[in-house]
Amino acid sequence: MRSQTFPVPVDPRVALMIAGFESAGQPISMTPERFASLTDTWVVTSQTPTEVAGLLSVTRSLYCHGFYVYEFATVAVQQAFIALEAALAHRLSRPKDALGDLIIRAHRQGLLDATAFESLDEGARRLRNGFSHARVQQVWTLGMAAPVIARVFATVATLWPETNSNSS
Structure with a gap:
């Protein structure tokens, strides 16, 4: 095993990427x-509770650090699922419920539309469980990780939408 060098060099897999x-x-x-x-x-709305916003911030940071450690993009997906579960538990006031139960409850209460429900109920639970019981480090491409993380951010934003403070 090699020791870490500082500053951390760009991951060689990212070094081959271009921005256009x-x-x-x-x-x-x-x-x-x-x-x-x-x-x-x-997007993280201003209405998002601090605890949930903090989890999403770590998710974003992990993805960005994927520039240096490619596997961090995959870890960011894991963190996104942690943030999603925390967001649903907070929004539904059900801190002990499992992710699957929270997704079903949020859908039944009208917090998740049918598209979000299907995506999260089938995808998020299976993926999160795969990460939780992994035997090896999974490696997702940056292009695989980004849309999953974006979906979590969008879902959390629908749980705490911006309020219109325009009043006469």
């Missing part, structure tokens, strides 16, 4: 800042 092409057709280098900007659409 210039108008002349030349590749644009991927940088940590460009990589992190991929998460800009992952």
Whole structure:
């Protein structure tokens, strides 16, 4: 086993990525800042409880650190499921319920539409359980991890939507 060096070098798998092409057709280098900007659409509303927002913040950070340690993108998915479970438990005031029960209860109470329910009930539970009982480190591509994480952020945002404070 090798010891960690600092600063942490860019993961060689990410070093091969580009951020697009210039108008002349030349590749644009991927940088940590460009990589992190991929998460800009992952919204945390101002109504989201601090505890849940903190879990989502760690999720975002882990994904961004995937630039340096590729496997962190996969760990970010695991963290996203932790945040989802915490969000549903908080919103439903059911801190001891399992993720599957929380998803069903949230759907029955109208907090999750049919599309979100189907995605979370089948996908999130199976994936989260796979992570929880893993025997080896799974490695997801960044492109696999990002949409799953984005779905969790979007779901949490629907649990605590922004309120319109315009009053006359």
